[in-house]
Amino acid sequence: MNFPLPQNEAKRIKVLWQYDILDTVPEEVFDELAGLASLICGAPIALITLVDEKRQWFKSKIGVTISETGRDVSLCAHAILQNELFIVPDATLDDRFKDNPLVTTSPKIRFYAGAPLVTPDGHALGTLCVLDNIPRELTDDQKQALRVLARHVMTQLELRRRARELAVARDDCKKIRAELAKSRAEISKLRSQIGSSKKRPAAAKTKLSARKRR
Numbered sequence: 001m002n003f004p005l006p007q008n009e010a011k012r013i014k015v016l017w018q019y020d021i022l023d024t025v026p027e028e029v030f031d032e033l034a035g036l037a038s039l040i041c042g043a044p045i046a047l048i049t050l051v052d053e054k055r056q057w058f059k060s061k062i063g064v065t066i067s068e069t070g071r072d073v074s075l076c077a078h079a080i081l082q083n084e085l086f087i088v089p090d091a092t093l094d095d096r097f098k099d100n101p102l103v104t105t106s107p108k109i110r111f112y113a114g115a116p117l118v119t120p121d122g123h124a125l126g127t128l129c130v131l132d133n134i135p136r137e138l139t140d141d142q143k144q145a146l147r148v149l150a151r152h153v154m155t156q157l158e159l160r161r162r163a164r165e166l167a168v169a170r171d172d173c174k175k176i177r178a179e180l181a182k183s184r185a186e187i188s189k190l191r192s193q194i195g196s197s198k199k200r201p202a203a204a205k206t207k208l209s210a211r212k213r214r
Contacts, residue, residue, distance in 0.1 A: 003077045012080075012123045013053060019125065019161050022050060022057055033128070033153050034060040040145045041138060043130035045107065048117075048153055049076045050126035063131075064107060073100050079114035080124035085143055088112040090135035111136045113143075115150035117157065128153050 006012055016022070030048050038046035045063035049056045056074040058067055071077050075097065079086035091097040091109050103109050114129035128150040138146070 003072050003074065004081055006081055006124065008123065012125070015119060015121070015123045016050065016052060016125045019157055020164060021059060021157060021160065022052060024059070026060065029156050030060040030153065031062075033149055033156070034062050037128055037130050037146060037149050038062045040149075041113070041130040041142045043111075043113075043132050045131040047076075047129050047131070048126070049074075049114075049129060050117075051076055051080055056126065059126075069102065073102050075100075075102075075109070075112045076114055076127045076129060079127045079129065080116050083116060083118055083122075083124070085146065086112075086114045086116070086127075087138065089137055092135075107131070108133050110134050113138055113146060115146045117150055117154045119154070120158070125157070 034046045034048050038044070043063075046060075047058050047062070047064070048060040049058055051057075051071060051074065053071075055068050055071050056076050058064075061067070075086075075088065075091075078096065088094055088097060089111060091100065091103045091112060097103050097109075100109075109131050111132040111134065112129060113131075114127035116124040117126050117128065118124050128146065130146065
């Protein structure tokens with residue numbers, strides 16, 4: 001498979017899997033953000049993509065029915081190499097994409113604009129992108145809107161990740177509390193047993209003293 005790789009690819013992939021987002025069900029908040037990108041940019045196709053080792057998977061999709069493509073035909077694989085917008089005004093005139101099956105056959109991409117989804121520590125996980133079947137450009141306002149929406153997508157990914165981590169932490173706390181309660185019960189039981197064993201010799205001594213007095 002032939003596609004460009006970020007310099008920090010191994011770490012980027014590790015971070016991507018930590019978000020536990022790949023192959024999850026559609027979520028309204030992501031669909032709304034993709035829908036806004038499509039509306040604002042006047043594009044028939046909008047995608048929230050996540051690029052893993054061999055594919056680009058769509059967390060949200062407007063205007064297409066497929067859920068993923070190979071990374072080797074992914075324009076987003078190029079977009080994640082940078083922190084700024086990646087724009088292809090006419091894919092048929094770009095040597096990198098003119099023979100791409102997504103360009104030569106359905107959905108016959110001509111225009112592409114992708115804003116990378118960058119984590120707080122600088123890893124581009126995928127993109128919020130818009131596509132069209134005709135060559136075109138975005139206005140400055142549309143470009144800015146795409147950047148802002150991409151930041152909102154990343155914020156939602158962060159919130160989703162934190163909520164999952166908190167849920168795991170709560171489960172861990174419950175397990176720890178249960179283990180502590182079990183330990184306390186066992187310690188209390190041991191103390192009772194030790195206390196009983198100390199009382200028995202004392203009782204035996206009392207009986208022995210009574211015999212001697214007789």
